[in-house]
Amino acid sequence: MNSNIRTAHDIRKSYVDFFLARGHTEVPSAPLVPKGDATLLFTSAGMVQFKDYYLSPENLPYTRAVSVQKCLRAGDLESVGKTLRHHTFFEMLGNFSFGDYFKHEAVEWAWEYVIDVLQLPPERLYVSIFEDDDEAFGIWNEKIGVPAERIVRLGRKDNFWGPVGKTGVCGPCSEIYYDAGETKGCGSSGCAPGCDCDRYLEFWNLVFPQFVLEEDGTYRPLEKPGIDTGAGLERIAMIMQGAEDNFHTDIFQPLVDAVVGLLPGGTDMTGEAKLGINMIADHA
Numbered sequence: 661m662n663s664n665i666r667t668a669h670d671i672r673k674s675y676v677d678f679f680l681a682r683g684h685t686e687v688p689s690a691p692l693v694p695k696g697d698a699t700l701l702f703t704s705a706g707m708v709q710f711k712d713y714y715l716s717p718e719n720l721p722y723t724r725a726v727s728v729q730k731c732l733r734a735g736d737l738e739s740v741g742k743t744l745r746h747h748t749f750f751e752m753l754g755n756f757s758f759g760d761y762f763k764h765e766a767v768e769w770a771w772e773y774v775i776d777v778l779q780l781p782p783e784r785l786y787v788s789i790f791e792d793d794d795e796a797f798g799i800w801n802e803k804i805g806v807p808a809e810r811i812v813r814l815g816r817k818d819n820f821w822g823p824v825g826k827t828g829v830c831g832p833c834s835e836i837y838y839d840a841g842e843t844k845g846c847g848s849s850g851c852a853p854g855c856d857c858d859r860y861l862e863f864w865n866l867v868f869p870q871f872v873l874e875e876d877g878t879y880r881p882l883e884k885p886g887i888d889t890g891a892g893l894e895r896i897a898m899i900m901q902g903a904e905d906n907f908h909t910d911i912f913q914p915l916v917d918a919v920v921g922l923l924p925g926g927t928d929m930t931g932e933a934k935l936g937i938n939m940i941a942d943h944a
């Protein structure tokens with residue numbers, strides 16, 4: 661990597677500074693157990709503490725926010741340790757707009773951060789968009805200059821996000837992927853962004869909250885759409901540190917080392933043992 665950004669601390673700081681310079685207010689991470697939200701056990705995304713801001717973006721203390729949110733997701737529990745990239749507990753870098761900027765700025769700033777600040781090589785990057793989101797395609801392709809063959813249209817499972825819980829704000833999304841190389845891939849002929857293997861690492865999700873899913877199942881358009889993005893700190897650390905997986909980054913290596921230090925000498929650190937070590941590091 662060309663940039664000097666390496667450690668998790670560097671990444672957090674560069675991200676927050678980038679969005680502070682673009683008129684965002686830095687908001688501290690909310691508690692892992694959301695306050696006054698009967699629909700959620702845990703904070704699973706940066707937007708959780710702002711859920712109501714999207715519903716009525718009037719008289720808010722700010723309309724642009726940036727945060728580094730501690731998150732807990734039980735949904736990926738079975739993948740932890742088996743893939744290079746899944747966690748139950750992780751930190752999400754996010755920038756948010758509540759009825760303020762929308763798709764153009766979200767996409768332009770994300771690309772600027774990735775290319776100018778992190779200095780990731782564009783030839784390793786891909787983006788996905790929701791299948792019929794021609795506006796997002798136009799922004800990525802015509803405005804940003806991402807070649808059409810690097811823009812993948814994916815369906816609801818991958819590229820429509822939310823709501824968290826049964827009701828609430830949701831919308832189409834667009835993701836940025838880093839090609840970690842053939843050696844990390846499944847080798848199948850159809851392997852591409854969106855594949856479940858570790859080759860195309862999705863590290864930033866740009867959500868365009870445009871709807872509220874109501875209890876009766878209808879999608880009500882939001883009067884003023886917003887932006888909700890989430891970038892995986894551990895995944896960006898893996899990329900910036902050229903690490904083998906998330907467990908070999910400066911975030912997890914000390915935990916892995918501590919677990920290894922408790923094991924009897926001569927333990928075979930591959931296979932089941934490696935899986936177990938990674939799981940304990942994640943849960944710790």
Ligand code: SER
Nearest residue numbers: 705865867888889890
């Ligand atoms: N809420 C979206 C996510 O969790 C983007 O922040 O992926």
